[in-house]
Amino acid sequence: MFKQLKIIFSTNWFWAIAVFLISFFVYILTLAPTVSIDDSGELISAAANFGVPHPSGYPLWTTLGHVFSYLPFGAVAWRINLMSAFFSALTVSMVYLLVAEILKNWFITSVISAFLLSSPPRIVVRGKLQRGSRGITKSAGIPAHAGMTNKYFLKSIAFSASLTFAFINLFWNSSVVAEVYSLNVFFVSLIIYLLLLWQEKKENKYLLWSVFLFGLSLTNHQMIALMAPGFLIFVFLVDKKILKNPDLILKSLCFFVLGLALYLYLPLASHFKPAIDWGHPHTWQNFWAHISRAQYSDFASGFNWLSKLRFSGAFVLTLVRELYFVPCVLAVLGIWLSFKKNYKIGWLLFFAFLGNNVLIIFLRNAPYGLTNDYLYEFYYLPSFLIMIIWLAIAAAFLWQKVVFRFLKNILILKILILIFILIWPAYLLVKNYGKNDQSDFWLVNDYTHAMLQNIETNAILVHYGWGSMANDTEIFSLVYALTVEKIRPDIYLLTDLDLWPEEKFTIDKEYLAMSQEERRKKILTFGLAMAKSENRPLYTDFSVISDLLPEKVVSRSLGNVYKIFPSLAEMRQYKIDYFQLPALRNLDDERLRNNLSASDLISRYYYRLATYYLEQNQKYLTNNYLQKAIVYDRDADSRYLKDFMIKRTEWQGK
Template sequence: MRRFASVRLPAVLRSRPDDWLAAGLAAAAFLLYLGTLAPTVVTIFDDSLEFQLVTYLAGIAHPTGYPLYTMLGKLFTLLPVGDVAYRVNLMSAVFAAAAVGLVYRLAVEAARPRRGLPHLDGWPRRAGGITAAALFAVGPVFWSQATIAEVYSLHSLFVALLLRQSLTLRREQDLYRLAFLAGLSLTHHRTAVLVFPALALPLLTAHRRRLARPAVWGKMAAAGFLPLLLYLYLPLRGHIGSLDGTYENTWAGFWRHVSGGGYGVFIFGNPFNQTRGPEFYLHLMSDQFYTLVPGLIGLLYLLWFGRRAAAGVTGLAFAAFTAFNLLYRVADIEVFFIPNFLLWAVWSGAGAAFLLGTAAVLPRPSWRPAAAGVLVGLFGFIILQLGLHGAAALRQKYTWQVHDTGLDMLAQPRPGEPAAIVGILGEMTLLRYFQATEQVRPDILTVPADREADRLAAVSRLLAGGKAVYLTRDLPGAAARWSLAAAGPLIRVLPAPQTVPPDTAFPGGPVVGPGIRLAGWDWSRPVHSGPGPAPLRLRLVWQVQNPVAEALKVSARLVDINGQTVAAVDAGPVHFAYPTPAWRPGEFVTDGYDLPLPANLPAGAYTPRLIWYNPAENAAEVGRIDLPAVTLP
């Protein structure tokens, strides 16, 4: 054992340095992503939340179905760490770290110089590979996708795998491996097909003789088709369906889902009215790398000193992804540029290799260490700056707010109450996530309805069925048909005005506005996770004595013993859903306001202050009241 440790281990390290460097870079990237990983559910209105629930349910994701991602995600949901959302986020970090290691291998292979240029080989090429991997790892867009449940880290891994495999085709078996990887990539993200023109270049040049044999074509076709059988997952799990209910478990429904034909509208139309000029794309690229100069140098190096295959493969892939992205008019186009960022990182690594190799053969030997040191310091500075900015941005972005909001919503209906919550699909997915993964209030019916007319119809139907109905947001037309009341972050829909005051911890006081009296109030601290104090929630019950013609607003404040405001929120009554002109005389309106407290707020007594004002008249105050002080720990 001592002999192996002292002699054999260094030999192993020396024999396969690129493998060890790739593994080390992947491990470092994983630690980086793990340290900035989203702690739980952090979004509502994108695909991340959908994947966190679909993988747990082993259901069907939005088109094209993502069978490989869903099955792998299901395995990650079984890990005994964090909550389910965290585990699926962790999967992205694992694939992203592997992609970083593959970028190193791809960059080292792509930067291999032609014969007769030994100074550009060896350590400069490996240093360039390290630069490429590090630049890609800390790029803001890729980093953001490496730390949440999303498909782009695995997609990047496939892009790097396919490109490197195409540059290292030696034996006939390599052709079959390439075909298998190509087919497997199509079971994940359909834009992997944009790599295929680049893969065809070495096949049609260096391997024409092999491809002339029908047996080789047949085996490649079989190898490429075999992983596509993973799409059988969709009909096998068709009884679970998709979260939005659009998947139909028929042949026509299967093909419509897998082909993703509905996305054609983003190429042939512009439903989101996206307009982007050349400056947008230039800034998008430069923001990922701090400067584009090394990538330009690397591209020129590949064209003049590198292998033509590397320049052709990476150039064709970059052109294909760029052409598609220029035509694809979606709001989040930056994530579709991740393969472009990967390729530019490879070119930047080639540029670094060329500059370092050139520094190593400067005419004066005394200049060489200084020049190499300056270059290493410059690239290190760029990577460090990108890393510091990226880490700070993600720590600020990833909070527990979405997590707490979901639990807060589910806590509002009384236990045993036949309740339904109506909202848009993303909000209902959040509630379904907690119902499925943590068994929180599975008795509550969640009703997704994105169109306002559909939500109004759902509320009418549910009220007629005897349900206690809650809304997640303001619904135009609801205030004219029903009475509304605040219930935590939700809006309770009442079929008739509330003429009996609900129970409150504290009595009310005098009239504080035109025909409005505070009938009672109480305070609480809602669900809160993560750092910082929980908000202060004020629950107010207003008694409507006379009609109110003006649409008034409330400024709810928390004042310290010196009269200084330490927290405040301004809003329309009942989360902007129940304007005062809609209030009926004689009814009691339950209202609510959450005051976010500063992190360094000292313990002590604070006075809640309520101010009614008219925003149509320069915020003219129409009434105010100071409530008894509350003591905060």
């Protein structure tokens, strides 16, 4: 029995399952119970309704999310959040297998591990392998169990490396909310692993699987396309005659297209008019615009060296912040070793690393700023994975150097090393647990419900967010409440996102060419006309000031939204019965100050409260909430602050 257990414990699959269970358990403990910030609400809504989310559509993620939505426990949002935790935990397992595979091939053949596969153990005499009994051979001076010690230590490095990746801040953060990043990193790790197996076993089935999964992964997140140069270079380095094998090339193309075929989900889903139908990709023109992300102009002309350099500097700082300085330095040693041990794998890892930082920074046309820097951080996750692999390679190299020097104290050394390799992921677990524990995160949920509760029946709610960080969070949480939770289905949410199957507001080239101010005027004008023709109350999520429209409409804050009146006189006649404004949980959570999306959302909420108390003539509360709004407002040129100041001047002058 003990022998069988020893065999089980010695397998890589046992430890891969172990790190999966450990990380998955931690992720479940810290999983968000409902919608969170950024794209969470929209992605969950699209998955739950078999719909179409924002470009490029993410059909694989949406399909898998729909499957998870059928879990028989938890709220719909929690179930789909669980999908991120699941694939992140699978990624952690893949990191273990990747590191174990590389270390096995590179370090198990060293002198110290010459005993590894022998039974009874082998010994080394004058540089030659010989059979021998257990113990220490005087001529060699090396204990016969040293090879086994090396084997288990290499597994320990892989174990530590995988859990280190599991608990770095950014990866953990993406693992407890509904987002596409965890599935993307999973595919990166799986494809690299299959390519390594293809090189080792010389069986083309591994190459074909990797090609298929690469095509399939593009239907989740197109950023993985930037790894294609590294994958292709590796394939040509391993098999220089592959171009003379048309049969294999044709099969590879077929498998690649087969993976890409999941994009056909988009026109099919759009044809049935789901609750979320962003861009309506049931026509060829709309389909191409959607999968090519035309509305974002990712690769538009224009190149700013200063902006690129600032992004590059921010990436390095993020890398050091997540992994710390000394591990980053050791990873540089790992880069050198990867080329020295196997230059083919060295190039594969190197280009995989560059594809997820340098290529992203220099190919995408985005100006540097806090918002884009925040968004880019999650694109870098595959680069962190590669850094962990390099760090593990360096650790294995240093281990063998240390073993040869302190071989006589092998027992003490094993204990010390064991403590060292376990303490690092444990340290990250403790340090980052509080930052990423979203198990009691209800802010977005409460914020959304508070907005909806004060709106009259059959009303129109006009949303316009100025492109601020809170914009996505607010609109997408409203979408989730309306389409998944079915709260207030009588309300029509008027946006400029083109996400409803029967969109009433037309977004054309003329609109896209407008300034932010002009867009807000146009959508508000449309909302006024719609409310008038359909005899419906009109609300907005922004304060309406006098110079916004030629029509002298005015708004009044209800604490969470603004009600629109055709005249000041009618607004003054409107009686606001005193009510207790709903309390939002997590408002005082200090962690949220450092999150751009959350802090912007809280700032917007406080601006609305300041306006509400201004119109109630409660000066103290007005100033109190205004100060809070400014503290959380990270925008140096805040439109919301400007609107409030204009509103206050107008109100005090009336």
